[in-house]
């Protein structure tokens with residue numbers, strides 16, 4: 001059942017208004033990983049809650065308590081639960097999204113203020129932090145509701161919402177909230193949910209829409225090496241003391257090879273290799289080496305074989321080195337020996353890996369490698385946030401509905417992909433509710449989520465909004 005013509009016409013006619021709403025959201029710098037921005041994440045929760053209420057959604061802000069971060073106790077941003085419609089004859093879809101964003105500043109290399117939505121009229125690109133991850137998609141759902149309310153159209157399904165403000169920093173408190181809400185049964189917001197839809201990832205390229213049935217998990221690790229009581233002069237102490245940075249760089253360089261092979265014994269080995277049939281599936285996707293190199297901005301793909309690159313991103317684990325806290329990184333040539341340095345890296349996990357299975361391998365490898373250095377420095381290894389990988393059954397009516405909706409809006413059959421990124425709460429929804437979860441992305445593969453100059457194409461925002469609405473009609477049609 002396609003969406004009514006007047007719905008899609010309304011979306012086109014109100015595109016500028018929707019873009020203004022996205023601009024208002026982008027203007028709130030809701031960076032969850034930065035303690036000084038926490039009031040903005042909370043402000044963003046209230047902004048979104050207000051917009052939902054104006055559209056007739058019954059909402060509840062859930063206090064998730066406090067947590068300790070950057071040496072202070074901080075209030076967690078509230079989660080937003082919402083309910084629209086309770087018709088027992090209709091299917092009920094739970095929508096999840098997040099209103100926090102990654103850090104961004106002009107000094108990182110942005111061409112424009114990251115927290116001011118800039119519209120490039122020539123290309124149709126909407127630049128701003130959170131435009132594609134995940135404020136654009138979250139507002140897409142609001143646009144759908146606004147269209148129905150303004151047109152006096154009945155919603156084809158019941159909707160439930162769960163929006164959070166800590167996704168980029170480990171989704172603290174959300175698993176417990178979901179489990180509590182499920183326990184409440186009839187009195188909870190998730191009662192009667194038939195399926196879940198999440199719009200929080202991206203197409204593989206700039207041409208072909210995708211539906212996503214898998215996500216990698218994550219384990220984040222901090223390795224601290226310390227020794228001297230304070231930073232030292234390298235002329236006075238160089239080659240005379242054990243240097244923390246030298247030890248740390250040795251440890252970090254032993255974690256992964258330049259070709260991506262993970263060197264921690266047992267980690268890569270946990271994953272079965274792909275068989276011929278699976279490799280065929282990767283080869284059939286609309287994807288080229290150019291797609292990854294254009295979006296990365298340089299010819300840096302690990303292989304010229306498309307299936308190898310896709311499998312590296314979707315079905316094998318990857319280890320990335322992120323940075324070293326405490327190391328000298330300013331301009332100029334400061335000749336210091338840092339006293340304490342913390343290396344940060346993460347591994348994206350795939351089934352059957354979990355943080356519980358992989359962390360002991362990481363810890364014992366780092367400890368035994370450190371012992372080989374015969375250093376008098378001190379090593380501390382800590383695990384940060386993490387999450388399990390998730391893979392869904394895509395032979396399900398939820399996916400069938402999304403395929404039909406994509407064909408109706410984009411006139412193309414979507415590719416079925418697994419996402420390299422992580423949304424840890426996805427598995428919690430799947431397991432706690434026992435229902436199918438679908439990822440229905442709005443943005444393109446070159447949007448630059450988490451990167452400088454993040455953007456969402458105007459057409460993806462508008463057609464993506466139509467897609468979300470049309471998907472609701474297709475679910476309703478399957479139910480009928």
Ligand SMILES: C[C@H](N)C(=O)N[C@@H](Cc1c[nH]cn1)C(=O)O
Pocket residue numbers: 133134167168169170200201218419420421422423449
């Ligand atoms: C795919 C989703 N939009 C996303 O970006 N998820 C993040 C989650 C995360 C984990 N640590 C920090 N953020 C990701 O995959 O990096």
Ligand SMILES: [Zn+2]
Pocket residue numbers: 102133168449450
């Ligand atoms: Zn993100």
Ligand SMILES: [Zn+2]
Pocket residue numbers: 098133134167200201
């Ligand atoms: Zn996201």
